[in-house]
Amino acid sequence: MSRVSFPFYWRGCALLALSVALLLPGLARADAPVKISGEDVYGKPVTVNAPGHYTFVIYTNPDLEDDSRTMTRALDSYRSNSNFVLVSVVDLRGGVPPTMRGIVRTEIRNATAKENQRLEKIGSVGNHSPVIADFNGAILNAIGWDSIYDEVQMVVYDPKGHEIKRLTNISDAKQVKKVAESIL
Numbered sequence: 001m002s003r004v005s006f007p008f009y010w011r012g013c014a015l016l017a018l019s020v021a022l023l024l025p026g027l028a029r030a031d032a033p034v035k036i037s038g039e040d041v042y043g044k045p046v047t048v049n050a051p052g053h054y055t056f057v058i059y060t061n062p063d064l065e066d067d068s069r070t071m072t073r074a075l076d077s078y079r080s081n082s083n084f085v086l087v088s089v090v091d092l093r094g095g096v097p098p099t100m101r102g103i104v105r106t107e108i109r110n111a112t113a114k115e116n117q118r119l120e121k122i123g124s125v126g127n128h129s130p131v132i133a134d135f136n137g138a139i140l141n142a143i144g145w146d147s148i149y150d151e152v153q154m155v156v157y158d159p160k161g162h163e164i165k166r167l168t169n170i171s172d173a174k175q176v177k178k179v180a181e182s183i184l
Contacts, residue, residue, distance in 0.1 A: 033161040036142040038089075040130040041105045041112065046087065048132075048139065049161040053083045054183055059145050059153035061091040067171070068152050072129070074173035078180055079124040083159065086129040091149070093137045105133055156183060 036048040048057055056075060060068035068088070078084045096104050108131055116128050134140050140148070143155055144166075154176065156165040165179055 031160075033157075033163075034142075035161070036139060038132045038134065038139045041108045041133050044130070046130045046132060047161075048087055048089070048143065049157040049163070050085070051159060051161045053085050053159055055085045055087060055157040056180070057087045057089060057143065057155045057157070059089055059091065059140070059143075059148055061149065062095070063150070064152055070173050071152055071154070071170055071176045074176040075180055076119065076122065076124050078184055079119060079129070081184065084184060088129060088131045089139050089143065089145070090131060090133050091137075091140055091145070092133055092135050093140070096135055101133070101135060108133055154179075 033049055035050075038046055038048065040046045049055060058068055058072060072086060072088070075084075075086055079086065090108065092104065112128075112131055119128075132139055137146065140146055145153055151169040152171070154165075154167040154170055155163055156167075156179065158164045165183070167175065167179065170176060
């Protein structure tokens with residue numbers, strides 16, 4: 001190589017190496033799922049599809065409370081597993097004026113406390129399930145539940161935060177248990 005082009009050659013190699021180094025982290029994150037985050041009824045941040053465990057996310061609303069409770073009870077035996085988290089998303093779009101939202105959160109916290117006492121009595125202590133009251137539909141839309149109103153739904157995320165199972169119109173707790181058994 002001539003003396004004139006030799007420095008340009010090394011500068012080009014250095015520039016190429018720097019470009020590759022800057023692109024690699026972006027390429028590594030290309031497989032990373034978009035985080036779906038919200039706030040539970042206690043004001044704590046919750047990432048719905050957080051990495052590190054299997055996350056079962058259940059859709060409910062005030063009209064489906066009894067049905068969704070039946071489905072979540074099918075998961076009682078998994079509640080103390082370190083690789084399992086259950087998140088409930090309560091659809092409250094348009095039904096609660098801003099002045100009443102604090103009262104609704106308090107009611108949900110009280111119901112959650114009763115549920116936690118029930119779980120402790122049956123020996124299923126461990127991770128308590130966050131409940132997200134979605135007043136504006138942001139979490140529901142991110143999960144793909146933007147047009148769901150009258151049926152219990154469930155989405156399961158793997159330990160990397162990727163969706164691996166979607167259940168629609170769940171009416172049988174055995175179906176939920178069967179899915180949990182196949183995954184956990």
